[in-house]
Amino acid sequence: QKEVEQDPGPLSVPEGAIVSLNCTYSNSAFQYFMWYRQYSRKGPELLMYTYSSGNKEDGRFTAQVDKSSKYISLFIRDSQPSDSATYLCAMSGNNFNKFYFGSGTKLNVKP
């Protein structure tokens, strides 16, 4: 079983839609959760960082962590064509150096 599971998509939505991206994981020791956005031919860019369970909001982006279900989500409100990218979830436990990444979900927001 993979440490982190993420649906690769692609996910195609119209501009203005609410997007929901998700990851599940198996290791209950994970307590730091991150979302990265990766545009084509670029490195991943950190979008959201969350510690333990709960919600975190930043502009149009909301990250949710449900540790009891081992499930994390990223919501994008009022999606824009510029949000078209691959979104990677990542998580780590007490070993701060070791991140476990999902395989990424490719999102396409159509004008």
Added chain:
Amino acid sequence: ETGVTQTPRHLVMGMTNKKSLKCEQHLGHNAMYWYKQSAKKPLELMFVYNFKEQTENNSVPSRFSPECPNSSHLFLHLHTLQPEDSALYLCASSQLAGGRGNEQFFGPGTRLTVL
């Protein structure tokens, strides 16, 4: 220069060549990482350096040889690679801080093609 820079951005090499990838971080961080990114697969952690000391080698073949001369620079020396080593190689850095996790900041990557 800001953030994490990587050179070259693209590299094509034959299986008998020797080449090096370079990474430099301008963030004052004390940890640096090499990752391999292949299509439709999760990022694979290759090497970790904390305060210039290698702390993680994720069963990487010896044809990949890392070097960290100081906390701002990281190299990946390549020799006798195989076509399946073709991928995007990403460098990242972070600031180790006791008591919490640390965000990793990535460079743009080197797209490597092995013929």
